[in-house]
Amino acid sequence: GAGVSQSPSNKVTEKGKDVELRCDPISGHTALYWYRQSLGQGLEFLIYFQGNSAPDKSGLPSDRFSAERTGGSVSTLTIQRTQQEDSAVYLCASSLGTGYLTDTQYFGPGTRLTVL
Amino acid sequence: GESVGLHLPTLSVQEGDNSIINCAYSNSASDYFIWYKQESGKGPQFIIDIRSNMDKRQGQRVTVLLNKTVKHLSLQIAATQPGDSAVYFCAENMPLYSGGGADGLTFGKGTHLIIQP
Numbered sequence: 001g002a003g004v005s006q007s008p009s010n011k012v013t014e015k016g017k018d019v020e021l022r023c024d025p026i027s028g029h030t031a032l033y034w035y036r037q038s039l040g041q042g043l044e045f046l047i048y049f050q051g052n053s054a055p056d057k058s059g060l061p062s063d064r065f066s067a068e069r070t071g072g073s074v075s076t077l078t079i080q081r082t083q084q085e086d087s088a089v090y091l092c093a094s095s096l097g098t099g100y101l102t103d104t105q106y107f108g109p110g111t112r113l114t115v116l
Numbered sequence: 117g118e119s120v121g122l123h124l125p126t127l128s129v130q131e132g133d134n135s136i137i138n139c140a141y142s143n144s145a146s147d148y149f150i151w152y153k154q155e156s157g158k159g160p161q162f163i164i165d166i167r168s169n170m171d172k173r174q175g176q177r178v179t180v181l182l183n184k185t186v187k188h189l190s191l192q193i194a195a196t197q198p199g200d201s202a203v204y205f206c207a208e209n210m211p212l213y214s215g216g217g218a219d220g221l222t223f224g225k226g227t228h229l230i231i232q233p
Contacts, residue, residue: 043207043221110158
């Protein structure tokens with residue numbers, strides 16, 4: 001089947017505006033993850049969903065960031081009052097959510113966010 | 117500080133040679149490690165993984181070695197090809213909560229592998 005998809009692929013916004021980033025996981029994957037990748041950096045874990053629940057929100061950088069997942073499928077990451085330091089590629093991944101250690105995460109292509 | 121890191125930001129090799137990309141980790145409790153390949157403009161792609169009860173695991177043209185004594189991980193790519201040009205990340209498991217479920221990953225900054233013709 002299809003892999004993880006994300007939209008939009010690119011988003012340019014003005015400082016102070018709100019943005020919504022969307023992730024469609026692989027069908028049947030119950031676990032979903034959001035990461036942020038700044039220019040030339042590794043991936044920074046943001047949040048993880050098991051089904052519609054997010055048991056760990058400690059990775060969100062500030063209260064301007066929020067995420068939700070509905071129907072155990074699509075997830076949206078919302079950034080309110082965007083700042084220039086929010087500029088990055090936001091990556092989504094999904095996995096079967098088996099609870100096994102070796103539950104492989106599959107990544108989408110990412111959304112490149114630029115805050116002017 | 118960062119839990120997982122890499123020794124070199126850029127590695128240049130001749131086409132056909134073997135490549136070795138290194139990674140050091142600091143969390144001795146980590147028990148699962150993964151190598152990802154990221155090509156320009158794409159998301160990371162799973163290459164190979166290894167559990168802490170293993171020292172070596174082989175895939176197609178790739179081998180991962182784990183030295184738990186010195187907390188070192190390496191990825192060996194045999195007969196490097198132009199298509200191997202990418203940034204390679206090592207990642208370690210990060211248990212998210214004790215109730216079970218999949219684990220989040222801690223990534224290093226990555227090594228950019230450049231293939232010289």
